Each structure stands twice: as structure tokens, then as C-alpha cells.
Amino acid sequence: xxxxxxxxxxxxNESEFAFEYEVLSGISRLGWLAQVEKDNRVVKVxxxxxxxxxxxxxxxxxxCGEFSKGRFDKSIGAYGSGGLLTxxxxxxxxxxxxxxxxxxxxxxxxxxxxxxxxxxxxxxGEELDEKYNxxxxxxxxVELGIKDYExxxxxxxxxxxxxxxxxxxxxxxxxxxxxxxxxxxxxxxxDYSSYKxxxxxxxxxxxxxxxxxxxxxKYEPVTTLSSGYxxxxxxxxxxxxxxxxxxxxxxxAVKTDxxxxxxxxxxLDIKEIDTREYLNSKRKFIEAEIFSAGFATQGTYILSxxxxxPARLLITGYQGDIVWEKNHERVNxxxxxxxxxxxxxEFRLRVGFIHFIVPHLGATKMPSIHRIxxxxxxxRWSSGISNRDxxxxxxxVMEEGVPREIFGLSKDGSGVYPSRTMVARLRKLLRxxxxxxxxxxxxxxxxxxxxxxxxxxxxxxxxxxxxxxRKTMEYDSYKDIMKEESLNDLFSxxxxxxxxxxxxxMFLWGVEKTKDxxx
Numbered sequence: 001x002x003x004x005x006x007x008x009x010x011x012x013n014e015s016e017f018a019f020e021y022e023v024l025s026g027i028s029r030l031g032w033l034a035q036v037e038k039d040n041r042v043v044k045v046x047x048x049x050x051x052x053x054x055x056x057x058x059x060x061x062x063x064c065g066e067f068s069k070g071r072f073d074k075s076i077g078a079y080g081s082g083g084l085l086t087x088x089x090x091x092x093x094x095x096x097x098x099x100x101x102x103x104x105x106x107x108x109x110x111x112x113x114x115x116x117x118x119x120x121x122x123x124x125g126e127e128l129d130e131k132y133n134x135x136x137x138x139x140x141x142v143e144l145g146i147k148d149y150e151x152x153x154x155x156x157x158x159x160x161x162x163x164x165x166x167x168x169x170x171x172x173x174x175x176x177x178x179x180x181x182x183x184x185x186x187x188x189x190x191d192y193s194s195y196k197x198x199x200x201x202x203x204x205x206x207x208x209x210x211x212x213x214x215x216x217x218k219y220e221p222v223t224t225l226s227s228g229y230x231x232x233x234x235x236x237x238x239x240x241x242x243x244x245x246x247x248x249x250x251x252x253a254v255k256t257d258x259x260x261x262x263x264x265x266x267x268l269d270i271k272e273i274d275t276r277e278y279l280n281s282k283r284k285f286i287e288a289e290i291f292s293a294g295f296a297t298q299g300t301y302i303l304s305x306x307x308x309x310p311a312r313l314l315i316t317g318y319q320g321d322i323v324w325e326k327n328h329e330r331v332n333x334x335x336x337x338x339x340x341x342x343x344x345x346e347f348r349l350r351v352g353f354i355h356f357i358v359p360h361l362g363a364t365k366m367p368s369i370h371r372i373x374x375x376x377x378x379x380r381w382s383s384g385i386s387n388r389d390x391x392x393x394x395x396x397v398m399e400e401g402v403p404r405e406i407f408g409l410s411k412d413g414s415g416v417y418p419s420r421t422m423v424a425r426l427r428k429l430l431r432x433x434x435x436x437x438x439x440x441x442x443x444x445x446x447x448x449x450x451x452x453x454x455x456x457x458x459x460x461x462x463x464x465x466x467x468x469x470r471k472t473m474e475y476d477s478y479k480d481i482m483k484e485e486s487l488n489d490l491f492s493x494x495x496x497x498x499x500x501x502x503x504x505x506m507f508l509w510g511v512e513k514t515k516d517x518x519x
Contacts, residue, residue, distance in 0.1 A: 015085040016173065021053045022046045028517045029310075029352035030060035033114040033123050034083055036090060038175050043090050045083070046123070050217045050311075050352050057084035060115065061095065062219060062313060062354050064205040067212035073168045074183050077202050079313075079356045081115040089172045094164050096182050097360040098142055099318065099341045101165040104177075105155070111175055116349055117161070118292055118514045127156040128508055136503040137452040139294035141445075142342065145334030148445020166335065184333075188368040195362070195372055196396065202361045203241045210313045210354065219354050222247060222308065223315040225259030225270065229408040230317025230324065232262050233393030234358040236400045238315045239266050246270040247308055249301055265402045271308065276480075278303030285486050289346040289517075291510030294503075299343030300481055309353040316341060319359035323366055326373040326382060326389040333364040334445075346514050383408070418477040471495055474502050489513075 020042050032047035047053065051060045057070035061080010065071060072078045073093040081102050083092045092113045094102045104113045105124045114120035121127065128135065132154055141150040142165055152160040170178045189195040210219040221243040223235040235246060246268040248259040263270035278286060278300065290299050318341045322328055330336060341355065348355055362369070372378060373391050381391035381398070390408070398404055443451070475491050482490070494505045 015056075015087055017041050017043055017085050017090050019053070019055070019058065019083075019085070020044050021058070023049055023051070023053065025049045027519075028116070028119070028346070028349040030080075030349040031114070031116045031119050031518060032058065032060065032082070033112060033116070033119050034090075034092065035110055035112055035123075036171050036175065037110045039173055041173065043083070048349070048352075052082075052215060052217070058082050060349075060354075062206050062210035062356070064202050065209065067209050068214050076183050076185050077206060077361050078182075079206065079354050083113070086170070089170045091168050091170045092164075093168045094166060096166060097319075097355075097357045098146060098166050098335050098337055099355065099357065100345050101142070101163050102169070104162045104164070104169065105159055106162070106175065106177070107159075109175075111171055111177070113169070113171075116346060116518070118346060118511050119518045120161075121511065122515050122518050126159060126161070128511060129154055129156040130497075130500060130504070130508055133501055133504050134453055135507045136294050136501075137449075137455075139507075140452065141449045143337055144445040144448055145332070145336040147334050148449065150449060184364045185362045189362070189365055189372060190368075191375070192372055192377060192392065192395065195369060195392070199237055199358065199361055200241060203237055203358065206356060207241055207243075207313070217311055217352070219311055219313040221245075221313040221315060221356075223268070224248070224317070225263055225268070226257050227259060227262070227407055228257075228317070229388075229390045229393045229397075230320030230359065231259060232317075232397045232402065232407040233320065233324075234315050234317040235259070235262070235266060235268065236397050236402070237358060239268060240400075243315065244269060247305060248272055249275045249304070251275050261406050262397075262402055265406070266400065273304050273308070275301040275304055278306070279483055281306075281483070285489065285513040287482050287486050288510045288513035289350065290343045291506040292346050292514045293343040293510070294507040295343040299341065302344050302347060306347075306351055309351050312353045313356050314353050315356045315358060317359060318357045319363060320390070320393060323359045323363050323369055324373065324390040324392050325387075326370075326391055327386055328370065331367055331370045333366060335360070335363050335366075346517065350517050418481055471502075 018041060024046060027048050029048040029050035032045060032051050035044040045058055051058055054070060059072055059080060059082030061078060063072040063075040063078035065075045070084055072082060073084060073091050078093065078096045081094055083090055092102055102113060102115050103117050103120050104111055105120060105126055112120055112124045135153060138150040138153045146166040149165055152162050155161055166182055168180045170180060189198065207221055221238055222245045223238045223243055225231050225235045225246040225248050246259065246263045248270055250258050250272050252274060258272060260270055260272060286303055287300055319337050322337060344355060378391035381395040383389045394408060397407055471494065478487055490509050493509060494502060
């Protein structure tokens with residue numbers, strides 16, 4: 001079903017632009033794509049049925065601030081994306097976390113912008129280049145931080161796909177594009193109390209925004225909870241701000257990573273879900289949504305939570321291992337991170353939930369957070385373990401009455417991983433080498449990005465020498481994390497090609513199979 005409306009226009013003294021919405025009920029609920037044409041003041045927006053469409057702005061997500069004002073571009077904590085009008089331009093805003101971004105392609109007389117790389121390629125007529133082997137390495141550079149990630153990747157036509165992470169992009173009537181930084185927390189955090197108060201105030205504001213009466217879709221909070229530090233801390237903060245439900249992942253009968261005991265102490269209603277439940281799904285090629293992000297496959301476990309996530313504000317502790325770690329070696333405002341949660345975008349947009357990553361709040365002030373972690377007032381909350389010492393979340397959780405012995409001591413991990421092939425084991429061995437890592441940490445982001453490309457080239461060349469045997473080993477390694485029809489479809493294409501690594505084919509396959517979400 002399609003709902004099409006006439007352009008909505010504000011007073012011409014306020015904005016020279018207007019949005020024209022086309023709402024498609026059959027596509028991903030939170031997907032959107034905007035088309036800005038040269039010297040045309042009507043910005044066409046095609047979007048899913050749950051995107052909030054207003055005269056002055058459209059948005060999917062929640063943020064610190066009043067919903068009706070729509071200034072998510074100015075918020076210090078915005079979880080989702082959208083567009084808004086200014087007097088002489090249109091602004092498109094990415095989330096303030098770095099697990100998702102917005103994308104654009106510029107043609108001669110128009111610019112396409114979207115929160116989905118799949119939607120953007122589908123509507124713009126562009127295609128990925130199957131001869132380019134380094135999409136995964138390029139996309140993973142977001143782990144280097146907001147200053148050093150790769151901002152464009154090549155397409156088959158010779159055009160570039162532009163990436164915008166933790167920033168706003170502004171387009172004027174002549175299609176001039178300007179990138180601007182996100183708003184930052186103005187004051188430094190001076191002590192534990194000031195930082196905790198900031199977190200609680202921000203979470204309260206986001207909860208209120210997500211449930212604003214003026215929304216057509218309201219999002220109830222639900223927290224993820226494991227036996228680790230970060231999710232326990234985020235669950236305590238969420239509970240204090242009004243969240244009453246939690247989800248925890250288990251691996252069959254193995255429940256060592258379950259957060260059930262912690263939830264009982266906090267008074268949270270909790271559901272245990274098997275990480276491999278998604279393998280029973282009747283949805284065709286369900287893993288494609290994860291692979292379409294170009295990242296590693298540990299994100300597939302989120303697929304098992306689908307029935308619990310529509311219209312929910314999903315609270316996670318990603319980034320806590322960096323922001324809250326007392327002994328972290330790279331303390332800066334660059335928001336460097338791991339890849340966890342980075343592969344969820346297409347799944348999230350289709351199902352219709354907001355990913356609220358609590359540790360990203362104020363993460364650009366990491367130096368002051370790090371000083372608090374190492375201050376004398378926090379010494380009694382320190383574990384003394386060199387690589388797992390997080391006094392801030394420890395104190396937050398223990399002050400809520402949760403005993404120290406039931407959280408943060410060890411963590412099995414909830415991810416679903418393929419078994420390692422020979423080449424993957426060599427790469428893992430190199431990456432875990434202590435001397436190599438100490439040297440690498442001193443490199444700039446751009447140098448580390450080049451090292452990723454070199455590593456990809458070397459891996460690709462080694463793989464070619466072992467081609468037939470390697471492909472068989474890779475097929476076997478993915479048997480436990482993919483449905484049989486998905487696995488056979490992916491590898492039938494992969495086996496026929498003499499070019500490309502498996503990671504390249506997973507990305508290409510994922511994008512192609514996810515296009516049905518926007519047909």
C-alpha cells in the first residue's frame with residue numbers, strides 16, 4: 001500500500017524547501033530515502049510506515065530533547081536518523097552512536113540519501129562492484145573512530161558511495177554538501193556523581209521522547225542483560241528510569257552468560273532466548289540482513305529476538321568495554337569501538353525498533369570519564385584485573401544491591417560465530433600478538449586503515465593458493481550459523497567465481513537478498 005501526500009511547506013520565510021512524502025506500507029518499517037534535485041525545492045522522501053513524517057522534519061529514532069521540536073540534529077544523544085528543513089537547506093542526521101550511519105550517492109542533478117545502503121542502491125540504480133575485494137575492510141574502519149573511518153567506497157558505475165557516521169550532512173539548492181559535527185556535551189564530567197546524574201537524566205529524556213504522545217509509534221524500553229559488567233550497568237540505569245523488562249540470550253542448556261539472576265535482584269521481568277532460535281525461522285535468507293552490513297557474522301544472534309522487538313527501545317551496553325575500562329590504552333574523544341551491533345541495521349529497520357546504546361552517551365568526553373575511573377573515590381570499586389577493570393559500572397550495579405559475585409567476573413559471550421578456517425586462524429593469531437598490537441596502537445587511524453587493506457590483500461592471495469580446499473572449509477565452518485537454504489545459495493555463487501573473498505561475497509549476497517525489503 002502506498003500513501004502519497006502533497007508537498008508540506010512551511011512559511012517561505014522559514015524555509016525555501018518542502019518535504020513530499022511517499023509512505024510505502026510494504027517496505028521496512030523504519031527505512032527512508034530522500035531525493036534532492038538541483039534547483040528543486042521539493043525534497044521527495046520515500047519511507048516505511050513507522051517513520052515519523054512531519055512538515056518540518058522526518059525521523060526514525062529517539063533522542064535527548066523534545067520530540068515536537070524535531071532537533072535531533074542538535075542532540076547530544078540521538079538514536080536513529082532523519083532529515084529536517086532549515087531556511088536555505090535540508091539537513092540529514094546520522095545517529096550519535098557509531099554502529100549505524102547514513103549513506104549518499106551524488107548524480108549530476110540529484111543526490112540520494114538514505115539510512116539503508118540496500119534501499120539507496122535499489123532506488124538510485126547503483127550497484128556494488130563484485131571485482132572490489134575490500135568492502136568489509138573499508139566498512140570496518142568505523143572501528144578506528146569518527147575521525148578516521150573510510151568515508152567513501154567504490155561502486156560499479158565509477159561513482160562513490162559516501163558514508164556519514166556521527167555527523168550531519170547539509171545539502172543546499174545547488175547540491176552543495178557540507179558535513180558538520182554532532183553536538184557534544186559542553187562540560188567535563190568532574191566526578192562519579194556528575195557522570196551518573198548525566199546518564200540518568202539523558203536516559204529519562206530519551207524514554208520520554210520515545211513515548212511522546214505526538215508520535216504515531218511509541219517505543220517501550222526493554223534492556224538486554226548478560227552476566228557481564230556493561231549490560232548489568234545499563235539495566236540498572238534503565239530500571240531506575242522506568243524500564244521493567246529484560247531479554248537474555250542462552251546457548252541451549254548452557255546458561256553461564258544468562259542475566260536471569262541479576263534481573264531477579266533488580267526486579268526485572270526477563271525472558272531467556274536461545275541464540276540459535278533464528279535458525280527455525282520461516283523467513284527466506286534471514287541471515288542476509290546481517291551480512292548486508294559488511295561486518296562479521298557474530299550479529300546473527302539478534303535475529304532470535306525478532307518477536308520481542310517491534311516498537312521497542314532496545315537498550316544495550318556496547319562500547320562499555322572501551323568507555324568504562326579503567327586501563328584502556330587509547331583514551332580520546334574519537335569513539336573508537338568494536339564491531340558489535342554494527343550489523344543490525346537492516347534487521348532493525350524491517351522489524352521496527354530503536355537501538356539505544358547507553359555507553360555512547362557522552363562518549364566524546366572519554367578522557368574525563370577515564371579520569372573518574374582512575375580517581376581515588378573509585379578505588380574501592382576496582383577489580384584489579386588489568387583488562388577487565390570497570391569501577392563505574394561496578395559501583396552503579398553494586399549500589400543497586402546486586403552482589404559483586406554474580407556479575408562481571410567472567411563472560412561467555414552471546415554471539416554465534418562460525419568455526420575458524422585455516423586462514424582465519426592465521427589472521428586471529430596475528431591480531432592477538434601482543435608485540436604487534438602495541439606497535440599498531442601507536443599508528444594513526446589512516447595507517448591502521450591501510451594495514452587492513454594490506455592484510456586483506458595478503459589473506460586473499462593466500463586464499464587463492466588454497467582455493468578449492470578453502471571454499472570447502474569455509475562452507476563447513478558456516479553450517480552452524482546459517483540455514484541450509486541460505487548457506488547453499490551463498491556458496492553456489494561463491495564457488496562459481498574466481499574472484500573475491502568470502503567476506504566480499506557475503507556483503508554482495510546480503511545486499512542483493514535484502515532488496516526484497518524495499519521492493
